[in-house]
Amino acid sequence: MAPSLLYPATQLPPASALALSQQAPAVLRSSPATVSSSPLSALFSAPEKPELWIKYENLILSCLRTGDDQAAHQCLERLVARFGNGNERVQALRGLVKEAEAQDDSALEEVLKEYEQILAENDTNIPIAKRRIALLRSMGRVSDAASALVQLLEFSPTDAEAWSELSDIYLSQGLYPQAIYAMEEVLLLAPNAWNIHARLGELQFMAATAPGVAGGSYQKYMAEAIKRFARSVELCDDYLRGYYGLKLVCKTLLSGGSNKTAKQTDDEFAIPDTRNTERLNELATAKLSEIVRHSTARDQGWRGYDEAEIAAARQLLSDDVAASSAIER
Incomplete structure (x- = not known):
């Protein structure tokens, strides 16, 4: 379908x-090829439906x-x-079409100049500001895109989409603390978004396993990663990415990752003991197996999962089986 x-x-x-x-x-x-914006048109034609646009x-x-x-x-x-050339959303869509049809960097530069001209006339045009940021990033001007995002957020600090994009830019540069901070701002705006909890858990795990991370930072990042993944599956019982992340963190700790942990003096960032970590790992394993089994069988109520995510979960479970077989031998 x-x-x-x-x-x-x-x-x-x-x-x-x-x-x-x-x-x-x-x-x-x-x-209809055209729809009049006049209120009188509703007297002589079918009512306009916003779904059309x-x-x-x-x-x-x-x-x-x-x-x-x-x-x-x-x-x-x-x-x-219907909406005219001056409509901000229409301007952004027109720019997007021009970007898609651009054949080289010079054509993209022309589109960028058009964006900057529009913003010079109206610096509160958010759709065009976001298209300019996206274009800067696609052209490899990541620092300029990050600076433009920071300026946008100074004007509109409750824009969750902008915070999320800024987090992704910081991540692409290996700036894990900054990426985590930006994603935490998204979470403040959407505290019950299970996908954001899981994304924050992924950032915490990447920061913990980055080369050169200190023991104290490792403990903090891993503890936060477990909390975020656990919260994501608490909010959404069948959320594959949440269970995948939870199992990955627990597996890392159980396989010796906890050796990097410094002495735990702060209960706020305390990593669960081995027994609780094993129980969390078992829970995540059971749930991942259930999701993979039902999704693969295309059972009613278990469709819609991303095929790449299902394949990744299947591989993670297979690695566990292979590791258990190697230990038994």
């Missing part, structure tokens, strides 16, 4: 994006990913006809 056009298309796998883009001809044929935006994203530039332009033209 193809994904719905009413849901964000940015994180879809390639096959799903292709399925969405293939709906473009049907959507364009069944929808959401479909057009998602179609633009999917069509650009699959190379259907013609359909993307048709969707963009209808958005322009």
Whole structure:
């Protein structure tokens, strides 16, 4: 079944994006080419539905990913006809289309100049500011992108998307404390988001296992990683990434990673003892096995997991079996 056009298309796998883009001809044929913005038009025509414009935006994203530039332009033209060239979201979508069609760096530089010109006239244009940041990063100007993000967050400190992007930029540069700080800001804005808890746990684990980490920092990072992964599965019982991370941290500790731990003097960052770590590992193993088994069998209620994540979980479980067999021999 193809994904719905009413849901964000940015994180879809390639096959799903292709399925969405293939709906473009049907959507364009069944929808009016122009819709008047006049309130009087509602007296003589069917009421306007906001879902139509959401479909057009998602179609633009999917069509650009699959190379259907013609359909993307048709969707963009209808958005322009309805909302005008000055609409901020329309400006960002137009810029995105130009970025996708750019053939070289010089063309991307031209798009960047257009963004900067728009921001010079209106520095509160958030969609264009974000497109400029994304373009800077794609062009390899990571430091400029990070600086622009910091400026954006000074203006809009409650933008969870911007904090998340800043965390990812810091991570790409190996700046784990900064990446963790930025992701903690996301968590403050969305305290019950289980995926953010798990992502923070992943950052904590990467920081703990980075070369040269001190014993005290290792203890703090590993303790926090366990807390975050445990909280993610508490909020979402069948969350694969949460159980995967929890098992990975426990496995590292049980295999000798705890030897790096300094004397535990701070209860806030205390790593669970061996017995509790083993119990957490057993819980994560059982749940991962259940998810992999049901997902592989395509059982009702267990579909929708990412295939790459299922493969990674299967490999982690297989490594455990192989290690147990080696010890028995």
